Amino acid sequence: MMVDYQALLANAKTARERAYTPYSRFKVGAAVLTASGQIFHGCNIENAAYPVCLCAERSALAAAWSAGETEFIALAVVADTPGPVAPCGMCRQFMFELAPDLPVLLANLAEQTQHTTPRELLPGGFSPESLAHNR
Numbered sequence: 624m625m626v627d628y629q630a631l632l633a634n635a636k637t638a639r640e641r642a643y644t645p646y647s648r649f650k651v652g653a654a655v656l657t658a659s660g661q662i663f664h665g666c667n668i669e670n671a672a673y674p675v676c677l678c679a680e681r682s683a684l685a686a687a688w689s690a691g692e693t694e695f696i697a698l699a700v701v702a703d704t705p706g707p708v709a710p711c712g713m714c715r716q717f718m719f720e721l722a723p724d725l726p727v728l729l730a731n732l733a734e735q736t737q738h739t740t741p742r743e744l745l746p747g748g749f750s751p752e753s754l755a756h757n758r
C-alpha cells in the first residue's frame with residue numbers, strides 16, 4: 624500500500640489538538656494507517672496521578688487494535704519540538720511489541736521529519752522471544 628505521509632501527518636496534527644495536557648501543556652498527536660486503509664488517531668491524555676499519563680503513540684495503536692485493526696502500515700507522531708519528536712521509552716517498547724518493523728514518521732509542527740522503525744528506536748529491545756525460555 625502506498626503511504627501518503629503528508630495526509631498521515633495532517634491526521635496526527637488534528638489528533639494533537641485533542642490532547643488533554645493540563646499538567647505538561649505538551650501536546651502530542653499520532654495517527655496510524657492500518658491494512659484496511661483506515662486511519663486511527665491518538666493523543667496524549669494526562670492524569671493528576673502523573674504516572675497514569677497515556678502517550679499519543681500508545682493511544683493510537685490501542686484505538687486501532689481495539690477496533691480489530693492489528694496490521695499496521697505506518698504511524699506518524701507529531702509534537703511542538705525543536706526537531707522530530709522523540710517517543711518515550713515506554714512507547715518504544717509498546718510499538719516494538721506490536722509492530723517492530725512499522726514505518727514510523729516522527730515530526731514537529733514545522734514538519735521537520737525523521738523516518739524510523741520501532742526496531743531502530745529500541746536496539747536490543749525486550750521482545751516476546753525474550754520470554755520463550757520461561758514459558
Ligand SMILES: O=c1ccn([C@H]2C[C@H](O)[C@@H](CO)O2)c(=O)[nH]1
Binds near residue numbers: 650668679
Ligand atoms: O512521544 C511522546 C512523548 C511525550 N508524550 C506525552 C506524555 C506526556 O503527556 C507529555 C509530556 O511528557 O507528552 C507523548 O504522548 N508522546
